Amino acid sequence: MHIAVLSETVADTRVAITPETVRKYEALGGKVHIQGGAGQRAGISDQDFExxxxxxxxxxxSAVKNADIVLAVGRPTEAVIRACKPGAAIFATMDPHRANGALDVLAHAGVNAFAMELMPRITRAxxxxxxxxxxxxxxxxxVIDATAEFSRLLPMxxxxxxxxxxxQVFVMGxxxxxxxxIxxxxxxxAIVSATDVRxxxxxQVASLGGKFIAVEDEEFKAAESAGGYAKEMSGEYQAKQAELxxxxxVKQDIVITTALIPGRQAPRLVSAAMVDSMRPGSVLVDLAVDSGGNVEGSRAGEVVTTSRGVxxxxxxxxxxxxxxxxxLYARNLFSFVSTLIDRDQPALVIDWDDExxxxxxLTRDGAIVHPAFKGAKAN
Incomplete structure (x- = not known):
């Protein structure tokens, strides 16, 4: 059972396997082939892996040639996907909502692609x-990043x-x-307050010592999906919440925004006017910047200083x-992949009816099979 591990882009310092999980895969009968330098930015040398x-x-x-299992953090490049043998299983965070044709590539390559970010939030998983x-x-x-940019202390x-x-620290989401x-x-x-629509x-906020801030009307009481995610709120609710x-x-020193809606652009929580209302030297951290951003004016990969010094x-x-x-990511992967391995053979044996x-x-037998995405047919 050939297991391939890929190096990530320069911007991502993570790797999909560690020496700890290498040993675990080997104990299940796997033979791990890892791209040279894959763990370097995570502080893991090739020698550590060997x-x-x-x-x-x-x-x-070289890693994916004849591989039965391919492990990665982000979705592999089109060239690497096409180099995989048909039937290979690829496990990664696939970002399927912004795949831009990559699901077609996965389907055409005949690989079985698994998006780790779609794992259901149930006890077993x-x-x-x-x-x-x-x-x-x-x-x-x-919080550490905000503190580093903040010119004052957090504690009294x-x-x-x-x-x-x-x-004063305000956490949104x-x-x-x-x-x-929090x-x-x-x-x-710090003195901490927080808001969420759920x-x-x-x-939970109160249990951590934070003060909860929200418009608690009837829409608020029903604002959580079955999977535990926040629902998109009505324009009327958003206006009332924005006013609050x-x-x-205005009174906050640090604001941290974390709001994401699966498959949708991140909701805009902080307007430019709100940013301008904050004191000079205040700091905002937008954790949703890669999905469109919660803060107006945030830019991915940058620290922006406004004309008012925020x-x-x-x-x-x-x-x-x-x-x-x-x-942590490597352990997450192993926890899932290990349930799909027949230890007697050893081989990857997937129960397609498993929840x-x-x-x-995402893809199987040359087709896009996930219910949320199979409408985008491979050509």
């Missing part, structure tokens, strides 16, 4: 939930020269990333914790 039992190969094409594991790190790092300090007031941001900011001594998060947030954000951070913060992010398989499988 000592764990992997074979290091010079390029992606908790150890496989890449969105949660990576968002948790993003929330932590967002009583000194001989006088008292320094605690910073109390999912996994937002809750971790917890981290509180640990650093009623269940009110108690606008009055609150900073908007749009950098990818997961890239700054590549070692930890790789460790986890049906939820994540």
């Amino acid at each position: 000592q764990a039992g992997a074979r290091v190969v010079p390029d992606a094409f 908790q150890s496989m939930d890449v969105l949660s594991s990576q968002a948790n790190l993003a929330g932590y790092r967002a 300090m009583m000194t001989a020269a006088g008292t320094i007031p605690a910073a 109390a999912g996994v990333a937002g809750l971790q941001a 917890a981290t900011a509180r640990r650093l001594g 009623p269940a998060t009110k108690e 947030v606008s009055a609150h954000i 900073k908007i951070i749009g950098n990818s913060n997961i890239s700054k914790v590549g070692t930890t992010a790789s460790s 986890l398989v049906k939820s994540t499988n």
